[in-house]
Amino acid sequence: MSHDWTWSYDHYDPGREPLVEALCTLGNGRFATRGSAPECAAGGAHYPGTYLAGCYDRRTSVVAGERVENEDLVNLPNWTLLRYRCLPDDGPPGDWLTPDAAALRHSDVQLDLRAGVLTRRLFFEDAHGRGLRVSHVRVVHMGDPGLAAQHSLFRAYGWRGSVEVQSLLDGTVTNAGVERYRHLDGHHLTHVRAGFEPGGTARLSCRTTDPGVTIALAVRTTTHPERPAWETASADGTVQTYRLPIVPRRSVTVVKTLALCTSLDWPAADPLAAAVDAIEQAPAFPRLLAAHRAAWSRVWEQGELHVPGEAGRILRLHVFHLLQTLSPHTADLDVGVPARGLHGEAYRGHVFWDELFVLPYLDLHFPEVARALLMYRHRRLPAARAAARAAGQRGAVYPWQSASSGREETQELHLNPRSGRWLADHSRLQRHVGSAVAYNVWRHARATGDRGFLHSAGAEVLLEVARYWAGTATYDPALDRYRIRGVVGPDEYHDAYPGAATPGIDDNAYTNVTAAWVLARGLDLLDELPAARRSELAEQLSLDEDELARWEEVSRRLYVPFHRGVVSQFEGYGDLAELDWEAYRDRYGDIRRLDRILEAEGDTVNRYQASKQADTLMLGYLFRVEELYGLFRRLGYPLDDETWRATVSYHLRRTSHGSTLSSLVHGWVLARQKGADAWRHCEEALLADVADVQGGTTGEGVHLGAMAGTIDLVERGITGLETGPEGLRVAPVPLAQIPRFAFTLCVGRHRGVRLRILPGRLAVRVPHSPAGPLTVVLPGDRRLAVEPGQERWFRL
Numbered sequence: 001m002s003h004d005w006t007w008s009y010d011h012y013d014p015g016r017e018p019l020v021e022a023l024c025t026l027g028n029g030r031f032a033t034r035g036s037a038p039e040c041a042a043g044g045a046h047y048p049g050t051y052l053a054g055c056y057d058r059r060t061s062v063v064a065g066e067r068v069e070n071e072d073l074v075n076l077p078n079w080t081l082l083r084y085r086c087l088p089d090d091g092p093p094g095d096w097l098t099p100d101a102a103a104l105r106h107s108d109v110q111l112d113l114r115a116g117v118l119t120r121r122l123f124f125e126d127a128h129g130r131g132l133r134v135s136h137v138r139v140v141h142m143g144d145p146g147l148a149a150q151h152s153l154f155r156a157y158g159w160r161g162s163v164e165v166q167s168l169l170d171g172t173v174t175n176a177g178v179e180r181y182r183h184l185d186g187h188h189l190t191h192v193r194a195g196f197e198p199g200g201t202a203r204l205s206c207r208t209t210d211p212g213v214t215i216a217l218a219v220r221t222t223t224h225p226e227r228p229a230w231e232t233a234s235a236d237g238t239v240q241t242y243r244l245p246i247v248p249r250r251s252v253t254v255v256k257t258l259a260l261c262t263s264l265d266w267p268a269a270d271p272l273a274a275a276v277d278a279i280e281q282a283p284a285f286p287r288l289l290a291a292h293r294a295a296w297s298r299v300w301e302q303g304e305l306h307v308p309g310e311a312g313r314i315l316r317l318h319v320f321h322l323l324q325t326l327s328p329h330t331a332d333l334d335v336g337v338p339a340r341g342l343h344g345e346a347y348r349g350h351v352f353w354d355e356l357f358v359l360p361y362l363d364l365h366f367p368e369v370a371r372a373l374l375m376y377r378h379r380r381l382p383a384a385r386a387a388a389r390a391a392g393q394r395g396a397v398y399p400w401q402s403a404s405s406g407r408e409e410t411q412e413l414h415l416n417p418r419s420g421r422w423l424a425d426h427s428r429l430q431r432h433v434g435s436a437v438a439y440n441v442w443r444h445a446r447a448t449g450d451r452g453f454l455h456s457a458g459a460e461v462l463l464e465v466a467r468y469w470a471g472t473a474t475y476d477p478a479l480d481r482y483r484i485r486g487v488v489g490p491d492e493y494h495d496a497y498p499g500a501a502t503p504g505i506d507d508n509a510y511t512n513v514t515a516a517w518v519l520a521r522g523l524d525l526l527d528e529l530p531a532a533r534r535s536e537l538a539e540q541l542s543l544d545e546d547e548l549a550r551w552e553e554v555s556r557r558l559y560v561p562f563h564r565g566v567v568s569q570f571e572g573y574g575d576l577a578e579l580d581w582e583a584y585r586d587r588y589g590d591i592r593r594l595d596r597i598l599e600a601e602g603d604t605v606n607r608y609q610a611s612k613q614a615d616t617l618m619l620g621y622l623f624r625v626e627e628l629y630g631l632f633r634r635l636g637y638p639l640d641d642e643t644w645r646a647t648v649s650y651h652l653r654r655t656s657h658g659s660t661l662s663s664l665v666h667g668w669v670l671a672r673q674k675g676a677d678a679w680r681h682c683e684e685a686l687l688a689d690v691a692d693v694q695g696g697t698t699g700e701g702v703h704l705g706a707m708a709g710t711i712d713l714v715e716r717g718i719t720g721l722e723t724g725p726e727g728l729r730v731a732p733v734p735l736a737q738i739p740r741f742a743f744t745l746c747v748g749r750h751r752g753v754r755l756r757i758l759p760g761r762l763a764v765r766v767p768h769s770p771a772g773p774l775t776v777v778l779p780g781d782r783r784l785a786v787e788p789g790q791e792r793w794f795r796l
Helices: 014-023 271-281 285-303 309-325 328-332 355-365 367-379 381-390 432-448 451-472 509-528 531-541 545-557 581-588 594-600 618-622 625-634 641-652 660-672 678-690 704-717
Strands: 006-009 031-033 050-063 066-075 082-088 104-112 117-125 131-140 147-157 161-170 189-196 202-208 214-224 230-234 237-246 251-262 413-416 421-424 474-476 481-483 722-724 727-729 741-747 750-758 761-766 774-778 782-786 790-795
Touching: 006 014, 014 678, 031 131, 050 202, 050 251, 082 131, 082 147, 117 285, 131 285, 147 161, 147 237, 147 285, 161 202, 161 214, 161 251, 189 230, 189 237, 202 237, 202 271, 214 237, 214 271, 237 251, 251 271, 251 285, 285 309, 285 741, 309 355, 309 678, 309 704, 328 367, 355 367, 355 432, 355 704, 355 741, 367 381, 367 432, 367 451, 381 451, 413 594, 432 451, 432 509, 432 722, 451 509, 451 531, 451 545, 481 545, 509 545, 509 618, 509 625, 581 594, 618 625, 618 660, 625 641, 641 660, 660 678, 660 704, 678 704, 704 741, 722 741, 761 774, 761 782, 774 790, 782 790
Parallel strands: 727 774
Antiparallel strands: 006 104, 031 050, 050 066, 082 161, 104 117, 117 131, 131 147, 147 251, 161 237, 189 202, 202 214, 214 251, 230 237, 413 421, 474 481, 722 727, 741 750, 750 761, 761 790, 774 782
């Protein structure tokens, strides 16, 4: 197996196991199972978890004396659990074996990224020299999104007798994978019923409490040599016990095959009957594995990014986890982008703004999946409209945290683990998420050429977000400007002014500039719509010329604060105290979560010019400098290279990088500027999950936005790549550490266009198709055509 396609761990380390479980998660876009050891139930270093995309449940808990609702991505019954022990002919029964057993002599884990196969190998040896080698091979089927399987092999060394194996289906699971959430009620499964079919298939059905999703699992266990099972069913699970004869040099195998069906599936059917039928039809493991490998091969053809070296190996892992969370199967689902993937329970499985970093890759490789994720937002437009009405506004306000219904799911309290205190959480004031949704709609249409989506569902979303911004902006005659007050920017540290009685800050530069952009695009969209569709929308949304005149005015007169010759993060930011960064680094080392450090000291980060993550500099991530300067000109502000470079330098020195997205954005902005420190930030973004740079967070779920962002950094960031009506535009900015790479993408009607970037050269290959020649636009506005079936090389 090629090292470039393998992610491996060569020994067992309990402290590292949560990280291994998360990074070895297997999924198919519909559901995923953490890469946990089959021998272990939840507890200690181990946390098995299986998560179904879009399956949330709402519970009420008492926190700090208050009743708090929380909606979680539900941990489903554990289908992987397999217990075993040795029954030697010449001695007493051995203990049940796990990676934590004293008899463990060797353990390794290998994740085959090419095939989506996880292999765990263990070797145990007791005090008498009797050895048992065990290997587990697991797949979550990429071809049939309802199936998964686990093949376990046992081989004896120096003894003979039997291996006693228990195949379990466990319905006692709860959501308990994140320590700081354990005060919340994690019991999401009710009406658990378990038993066996006449042929020995174990079955379990249950439902969530609210809104009541029915979940059914059917597990077929087969053994070689074939032996009957002792079957035991309880109210919350099943156990099938086998005694399998074993001798040296002869292998014993146990295969568990899972079928998962729910009431969310289409077409509607009884989930338990459907699961039992599916498991009866499921092929044996060799055929199932072959079909799974073939399905992954097709996905990789469309989605691979090839970068040589260690950076490329990490990027391939990132692509792998992105495609396991959001695969072609996702196009059939009503789901958003879970910030931590389907890999764990951090952020309670919620949807934030991470599609801003994820959709660029999907637009280029899997546009149908990108469109489906945007439809998740469109279907929740009624909830966003209701939120705007509740705030006394028109239009739509998307929630900072979304789950099943589209209502605001952001917690109202959060725990500071350093101080042990519960604090008010004002992050729901991040109204900029609406601009991200509108931006994604516009960019998707431009990148894919899908004007049909833009003119239908996309138009409704973008125009309603624009309407909200026009209404919430208030005129300040002293400035002769419109202002947006009481918000929180991407930074998140600053949720109030020092000593203020009410939360929120005013005129966050990122929020105001993106709001102006949304308003301008709303007007552009109305201008390009066919007359009939424009009339239809005007009537549907009650849009009139007076309102559109306000959009025009606000889009040109929103206030953007400056101080000391740079773009401010928000009004008053430059008046805050400077932090002694070196003193805090000397005292604490890692100060990524500076907010928690200061609060534990009885201080607040609101007093300081200190940011958690890129905020103002996010503008340099979303917009090319020419676009950004044009936006500021439209607003009546001069912005040039000198001012922007000074702004980047100013804010970079005052950022703690408490979010994995921060290094990514800074790396992107510096790379486009050819900055000397670009690679340092890019490298930290690459290592964010694989090295768990935030100290324990990856085990609770990967950071999907940061993973996708690193891929996009290569595909669009350092290539300057844009796809649009004019074809393919490329303006590379060399990054010495990634001098060459290749990937396949979709450009309009062209599928499978292949790009190769080498130092000073670019190759574009267009597959045979009836779509006609592809226009390539190079620096200096050089326009060349590549015919279908042709590959052309260009000097850069």
